[in-house]
Amino acid sequence: DAGVIQSPRHEVTEMGQEVTLRCKPISGHNSLFWYRQTMMRGLELLIYFNNNVPIDDSGMPEDRFSAKMPNASFSTLKIQPSEPRDSAVYFCASSLGQGNSPLHFGNGTRLTVT
Amino acid sequence: GQQVMQIPQYQHVQEGEDFTTYCNSSTTLSNIQWYKQRPGGHPVFLIQLVKSGEVKKQKRLTFQFGEAKKNSSLHITATQTTDVGTYFCAGVGSARQLTFGSGTQLTVLP
Numbered sequence: 077d078a079g080v081i082q083s084p085r086h087e088v089t090e091m092g093q094e095v096t097l098r099c100k101p102i103s104g105h106n107s108l109f110w111y112r113q114t115m116m117r118g119l120e121l122l123i124y125f126n127n128n129v130p131i132d133d134s135g136m137p138e139d140r141f142s143a144k145m146p147n148a149s150f151s152t153l154k155i156q157p158s159e160p161r162d163s164a165v166y167f168c169a170s171s172l173g174q175g176n177s178p179l180h181f182g183n184g185t186r187l188t189v190t
Numbered sequence: 191g192q193q194v195m196q197i198p199q200y201q202h203v204q205e206g207e208d209f210t211t212y213c214n215s216s217t218t219l220s221n222i223q224w225y226k227q228r229p230g231g232h233p234v235f236l237i238q239l240v241k242s243g244e245v246k247k248q249k250r251l252t253f254q255f256g257e258a259k260k261n262s263s264l265h266i267t268a269t270q271t272t273d274v275g276t277y278f279c280a281g282v283g284s285a286r287q288l289t290f291g292s293g294t295q296l297t298v299l300p
Contacts, residue, residue, distance in 0.1 A: 119233070119278065119290045132287070167232060176221055176282065178235035 078102075080182035082168050088188045094156040097185045100149055101170030109179060110143055110153050111167040119167075125151065158189045192217050192283040196291030204299050209266040211294035213279035220282045222255055222262045227293070228275040269298045 081100040089095055101108045109124040123133040125145045133143070140159070145151040155162055165184045171177040193216040203209050213222065221240045225233040237246055239255035239262060246253045250273075252265045262281075266273055276293040283289065 118292045121288075121290075169233075176238075176240075176286075178223055178238060179225075179233070179280075179288070180235070181232040184232050 080168055080170050080180050082182035082185050084185055085183060086186045088190065089158055090190055091159055092157045094154065095158045095187060097153040097166050099151045099168030099182060101151070102180055103149065105170035105172055106148070107171045107173060108145060108151050109169040111169065112164045113167060114164045122153070160189045163187055163189050192281065192285070192287070192289045194279060194281045194289045194291040196279055196294055198294055199292065200295050202297045202299060203269050205271060206268050209269050209273070209296055211264050211277050213262045213291050215260045215281045215283070217260070217283050219259050223280045223288070224253060224264055225278045225280060226275050227278065233278060271298050271300055274298050
């Protein structure tokens with residue numbers, strides 16, 4: 077079991093640039109979650125998908141953020157244009173279902189926007 | 191919306207001392223999960239509690255789910271330096287969504 081795979085591990089970019097974070101969930105898991113973690117705000121749920129369909133995107137900060145899941149094995153989180161306040165660790169997690177199943181987190185992408 | 195509060199935010203203990211973190215929900219939960227995040231790492235699932243009043247143990251860790259299914263606790267007996275990290279509770283409410291608490295950051299002094 078390879079676990080949830082995220083790329084890149086680290087991303088440093090300048091304000092205004094587009095950033096794309098990638099995630100490969102565990103095979104067979106049908107729910108995928110994007111979280112953002114900062115010291116100030118802790119773990120925030122941005123969006124989650126069930127069977128590749130976005131179910132709840134109420135946590136997405138603003139229109140600069142978008143997420144897609146074109147198939148069961150791949151998801152992206154895009155920030156365009158990026159701002160310094162977007163600097164955080166972004167985690168992708170997957171699970172077998174909603175609610176009662178534990179989340180398996182990837183190693184995260186540490187994003188720094190200068 | 192559902193809120194999950196966790197206290198304390200930080201805890202420093204001497205190695206060998208006990209540690210407890212508490213989790214309280216504004217609504218009744220269907221289940222509660224606990225995760226541990228080591229410094230620089232990612233949250234890792236520890237356990238899930240489902241039944242009212244349930245108590246589960248993992249070696250030196252004891253997890254409890256309240257009778258009203260609105261609170262939970264994690265107790266570590268005789269802490270070790272390997273216990274260092276942030277412990278999160280996460281509750282599932284009626285909307286079947288998982289809400290994370292703010293976490294308790296544990297430091298164990300040797």
